[in-house]
Amino acid sequence: MYLGLEKGVALVTAASRGIGRATAERLAAEGMTVIAASRSAGGDPETIGPGSIVPLGHDLSDVAATAELVDTVVARFGALDVLVINTPGPRILPVLDVGWDDWCVAHDMLLRPVVQLAGAAGRTMRDKGAGSIILLSSTWVRQPAAGGVLSASYRSAASAFAKTLATELAPAGVRVNQVMPGATGTARMYGIVEMKSGANGTTVDEEIARVVADIPVGRWAEATEIADAVAFLASPRASFITGASVPVDGGALRAGH
Ligand SMILES: NC(=O)c1ccc[n+]([C@@H]2O[C@H](COP(=O)([O-])OP(=O)(O)OC[C@H]3O[C@@H](n4cnc5c(N)ncnc54)[C@H](OP(=O)(O)O)[C@@H]3O)[C@@H](O)[C@H]2O)c1
Known part of the structure; x- marks a missing residue:
């Protein structure tokens, strides 16, 4: 399917490996200029332009740098058409073993960057009258599992944030959706x-x-199968889809039909 994404600029966070990397590669394959941010990324890319992946060193735990990331990308690349917010996963622990530090770290990885990045991109895209924001989360938002309380709790808050943002930005032509991977x-x-x-x-x-x-x-799942769903939702082919939470989980979620 022709997605119509070529020549756009995308920012994907936590994108050096796994689902984030597969998403960056998928969007680049569609002809986008993709800024792939992660802690280990760095150095000068061989090429910058449609179909390229530009590595950008960025640590999501850096509050000030995360607040500026969207503006940095727009200043350097001239636009931001697609934002994919991927985050590192939190610790897997039984509820009664979760310490306060674990809650604070999970908040700072799973919720705070979503608010900062989607907020900054939302303002830029609203002013432009176009744009697509995708939040990568987890099926645990809908169906919590043992050991997954940090993920389920903060991603549920991030999911509510994304849904609210989708409602408020829809009249301005900005779409906000969530992809919920199952085991990948x-x-x-x-x-x-x-x-x-x-x-x-x-x-x-x-x-x-x-x-x-x-x-x-x-x-x-293969990470590429999650990336395929993200690319579709990011594209103009999904022009009437906003505020959606899409599981990509091989049918694992039984509720929410
Ligand atoms: N795999 C699954 O089955 C599954 C299912 C549902 C949801 N998820 C969620 O999807 C997300 C990605 O999962 P994954 O399996 O692809 O993980 P992964 O393979 O471990 O990749 C994690 C990515 O996060 C980056 N990262 C880690 N700490 C960072 C930081 N402080 N700042 C910026 N980037 C950072 C890593 O790059 P650097 O180390 O270079 O920074 C890497 O690119 C996680 O939130 C995970 O919980 C995964």
Whole structure:
């Protein structure tokens, strides 16, 4: 499907690997100039322009730099047409083991950057009368799971923020949507099953089988499959979709039909 994204400028955060990286590559494949921000990114890109990925060093825990990130991109690249807010995942812990520091770190990774980035992009896009903001979150927003209280709690707040922003910016031509990945085969996911295998005295394959047993499609996602949904929602092909929360989870969510 022709998405009509070419020549636009996109910013994707937490984009050096996993779902964020796959999203940056997908948008670049559509002909966008993609600024891929992460802590490990840096150096000068070989090319800048349609179809290129421009690495930008950025730490989402830096409050001042995150407040300025959107303006920095607009000043350097002349526009911001698509913002994809991806964030690093929080600790996986039982509720009763979560310390106050864990809550503070999770707030500063999962909620504060969403408010800062979507707010700054929302103002720029409103003034331009066009733009698309995608929040990458998790199916745990809709269906919390054991060990996932930090993710479910702060992403639920971020989801409400995104829905409200979508309502307020729709008349200005700015769309705001949320993509909720289910289990996806990334470094983070392999780290989680390895941790569970250590804790439960099982093999990694047994832990993967437990995760997959809950997914009707019978496997977990490739990061590229999440990226495909993001690219569609970012594009003019999704011109009448805003305020939506789209699960990409192989049918794992049973509620919310
Ligand atoms: N994988 C899944 O099954 C799954 C399912 C649902 C939701 N999610 C969520 O989706 C998000 C991405 O997951 P993933 O599996 O793709 O994770 P991942 O493979 O671990 O990638 C995490 C990304 O976050 C970046 N990052 C980490 N700390 C950062 C910081 N302080 N500032 C800026 N960037 C930072 C990393 O780059 P640097 O280290 O270079 O900074 C990396 O690019 C997470 O929030 C995760 O919880 C994942």
